[in-house]
Amino acid sequence: MGLKSRGLNAPQLAVGPFHGLQANYCRAMDASMGFWVALQEIFPATRQQRCWMHKTGNVLNYLPRRSQPKAKKVLHGIWQAETREDARKEFDLFVGTCEAKYPKAVECLVKDSGELLTFYDLSAQHWLSIRTSIPIVSAFATIRHRTKRTKECLSRVGMLPVMFKLGQCAVKSWRKLRGFAHLGDVIEGVHFINGIKPSTQDQAAAR
Template sequence: MQSQGLGTPPKLAIGDGALGFWNALTKVWPTTQHQRCWVHKIANVLNKVPKSMQPKIKASLQDIWMAESCSSAYKAYDLFVKNYSVKYKSATDCLIKDKDEMLAFYNYPAEHWMHIRTSNPIESTFATVRLRTHKVKSCGSRTTTLMMVFKLAQSAEKKWYRLRGFKLLADVITGVKFKDGERIIQDQAEHQGEPIHQI
């Protein structure tokens, strides 16, 4: 990304459990906040419980990432640990190890949450490419492969959803603070040492 001209560190990076990605990110951009993908995390947790329990566990996980506020999410987190840590310790440990990274999205506009809670928006684009390259087996030269990927991406973009709250990206980039998805508003009270927050 740097070699392609990205000079400003990203505010947030979303990814799965691939340690190489996070290690490289931390080394190159130590100020970038981490958000673990909820879709991957849910799949990993559910793999560690019996199938009969998966719907109930999934509903409890949904209570966390669909909470209206970060404090409510942490309460749902604690309830999950309380309810399942004895019987399903490995599933609970899987969730706990990335606790802070799972809830970073609360520091960004609520309009962006559906885009940044998971890496699926970017992965779904590459799914089309993977499907075609798997069927073709050999893509020929580097040039023909690049041309094919480019045309597949062009075709896939016709079905993309517009980024919700894209106008708020300017606020995020310039460092405007958000809490529980709401922009923090400061007025005259700040000069008196009492910042006012819109929550």
């Protein structure tokens, strides 16, 4: 609500962990649930992309250790597929292989199946950045590292300027977003097909 009141328009995409995590991730679950609930309330038109890193880890937690390497390879085959259709085939392969023995692992994957493949509707140059929320977490590692050690010394009001200055210092080492030239298309709401921008002729035919 605060971001919207300060002028933030509805984002085209939100990336984050999925709704349900296991008990040992209850704190992350609470934070994740709050994020998605707030997003649905404030920006209902914003599309959602679940983090593949978090999803993979939690699906594997439902499998015995000896089965995890093979299952992980199949899961990677889903998000590394060139097209949504190929990803669906890999998805069905995992379900068919694991459903009988490990139904909870399959349930964990299936319940977010749509939101896990949203990235296919956006520029392929952005896939590396939007398939997981890890880059976002890493970008704020410097801020988190410092604020965890000074949280007892500063009030919230005093901490905000510190976080701002830490962010200014950290941004100097950040890499430029891949495919930044396509951000204009994202803002305009261009619908990519398997990461490829339709030609002008294709767009005209679609209308």
